[in-house]
Amino acid sequence: MEASFVKIFEALNWASSFLKAHGRDENAGELLLKHHLKMSRSQLLASLHDEIDPLIREQFLADLSKHTNGIPVQYLIGYEEFYGRVFSVNKEVLIPRPETEELVYGVIERAKNKFQHPSIVDIGTGSGAIAISLALEIPQAKVSAVDIAKASLEVAEKNARDLGAAVRFYEGDLLQPIIQRGEKVDIVVSNPPYIPDLEVETLSTVVKDHEPLRALAGGQDGLDFYRRFMNELPQVLNSNGIVAFEVGAGQAEVVAEMLRATFTKADVRVVYDINQKDRMVFAELH
Numbered sequence: 001m002e003a004s005f006v007k008i009f010e011a012l013n014w015a016s017s018f019l020k021a022h023g024r025d026e027n028a029g030e031l032l033l034k035h036h037l038k039m040s041r042s043q044l045l046a047s048l049h050d051e052i053d054p055l056i057r058e059q060f061l062a063d064l065s066k067h068t069n070g071i072p073v074q075y076l077i078g079y080e081e082f083y084g085r086v087f088s089v090n091k092e093v094l095i096p097r098p099e100t101e102e103l104v105y106g107v108i109e110r111a112k113n114k115f116q117h118p119s120i121v122d123i124g125t126g127s128g129a130i131a132i133s134l135a136l137e138i139p140q141a142k143v144s145a146v147d148i149a150k151a152s153l154e155v156a157e158k159n160a161r162d163l164g165a166a167v168r169f170y171e172g173d174l175l176q177p178i179i180q181r182g183e184k185v186d187i188v189v190s191n192p193p194y195i196p197d198l199e200v201e202t203l204s205t206v207v208k209d210h211e212p213l214r215a216l217a218g219g220q221d222g223l224d225f226y227r228r229f230m231n232e233l234p235q236v237l238n239s240n241g242i243v244a245f246e247v248g249a250g251q252a253e254v255v256a257e258m259l260r261a262t263f264t265k266a267d268v269r270v271v272y273d274i275n276q277k278d279r280m281v282f283a284e285l286h
């Protein structure tokens with residue numbers, strides 16, 4: 001398709017057809033154009049009839065091409081919105097997903113009813129989206145976060161600084177940094193890798209070729225991380241604590257059973273997301 005546009009509204013129309021023809025989300029054009037023009041949406045709308053600077057036009061076309069070749073638009077623009085805030089992302093972290101906002105909401109609701117000053121740890125923090133959102137939404141909480149990857153933690157630490165969130169970050173394997181420090185916490189929250197290894201290959205190229213494998217693959221049946229959590233959780237959780245897991249659709253009942261077997265005195269519930277998928281499991285100990 002020849003790029004014949006001159007004005008901003010023409011660029012948006014052209015990009016929309018180009019993306020559609022390549023099977024990509026048509027809205028990516030607006031995100032990329034706002035990014036290159038350094039404009040908010042309202043500024044873009046007020047400039048629809050302006051001509052595009054030739055250099056910006058080239059950069060916009062180059063990014064459209066990269067996106068149709070599979071690079072997620074969030075890695076091109078360098079951010080994603082999560083729970084009402086803007087988080088920097090790069091290829092070292094999973095792009096935070098809207099369903100994880102529902103996990104954060106579930107933690108806030110439960111924490112509010114149960115604790116005045118909850119101690120919370122987010123395991124596999126990636127961009128820091130969960131930990132930072134919780135620290136900002138529950139200012140009286142003490143929040144820490146763990147990731148196995150230093151490169152992910154660098155992104156999370158930048159996000160915490162930029163958003164003004166007090167979160168302590170640790171590099172390590174699951175709950176080991178917390179266990180080694182001899183700490184106990186009220187809430188463990190995690191969105192661990194849960195895609196069965198063989199299914200990773202079936203994901204769209206935008207995900208499997210660009211997002212970090214360590215954030216996706218959860219072993220043969222996708223449940224390896226939850227199994228490992230069952231050994232470590234009793235070592236760190238306070239007796240009235242809460243566990244909050246995101247899971248893959250179809251995994252919730254199995255993970256709920258693991259939690260019931262680990263914590264015989266717990267109220268364990270599968271929670272469905274707004275798309276009616278079983279994407280969360282919460283355990284409340286008592």
Ligand SMILES: C[S@@+](CC[C@H](N)C(=O)[O-])C[C@H]1O[C@@H](n2cnc3c(N)ncnc32)[C@H](O)[C@@H]1O
Pocket residue numbers: 093094095096097100123124125126127128129130146147148149152172173174191192193194214215216
């Ligand atoms: C599905 S991503 C979740 C990222 C982020 N919490 C979110 O919800 O957007 C899983 C994260 O777990 C991290 N991870 C993988 N194995 C780990 C391990 N053994 N211990 C701690 N973190 C791990 C990955 O680096 C990745 O950042």
